[in-house]
Amino acid sequence: MKRRIYWLMPDLASARSVMHDLVRARVDIARIHFTGPEGMDMTGLHAANVWQTSDLVHAAKTGLVVGSACGAVFGLVAALLFPIVGDDPEWEVAVLLAILGGVVGAWSASMIGISIPSPRLRRFESAIAQGRILLMVDLPRSRVRDIEALLQSAHPEARFEGEEPQVPALRSSA
Structure with a gap:
């Protein structure tokens, strides 16, 4: 350490x-x-x-958590209410949107964090x-x-x- x-x-x-x-x-x-x-x-x-x-690392971690949570919520809603094929929920959509939300959240928050001392x-x-x-x-x-x-x-x-x-x-x- x-x-x-x-x-x-x-x-x-x-x-x-x-x-x-x-x-x-x-x-x-x-x-x-x-x-x-x-x-x-x-x-x-x-x-x-x-x-x-800079505050890059902290901002990216925060963005990852918030983005993943938002993506998961939107993904669950989309999986339950708007199935792509058939009438069964599409759980893969929830996982995919959670991952995508985490990536976008980390990236966008790091753009802000890099400018903060x-x-x-x-x-x-x-x-x-x-x-x-x-x-x-x-x-x-x-x-x-x-x-x-x-x-x-x-x-x-x-x-x-x-x-x-x-x-x-x-x-x-x-």
Whole structure:
């Protein structure tokens, strides 16, 4: 199981130095994510993408559930009231509409969720707006304390901002 640790860097030079130290400590570059103010030049850093900075995953899950439920209800009504062949209910229609509703619901909700900032990062908005850079590192539980100790000793200018018990959903494992 992975854990995510958060650190705030005061500037780009500090963030680049931290990136270098994490790579030297054999942290997979795909597990290091930086986010800063809009338009900041993140050259030399592994910038966070929409999976880390938006509400995409939560929105897609919600859309899947709501879409599947609506599709199932419409499918049951269609199966019972409007059979395609004969007079018997067409249960396959209910299943098909539930699946279709889930797919359409997940897709449409994810289009909305991608434009909504992640609630997990809400507490960092003011610091990022002031020009600080947020570091998110996804680590195996066994490496968390070592990496925290490395960052505390090598980068006193950085500020530890907490840890999540597990990495948010839909993260690939390494």
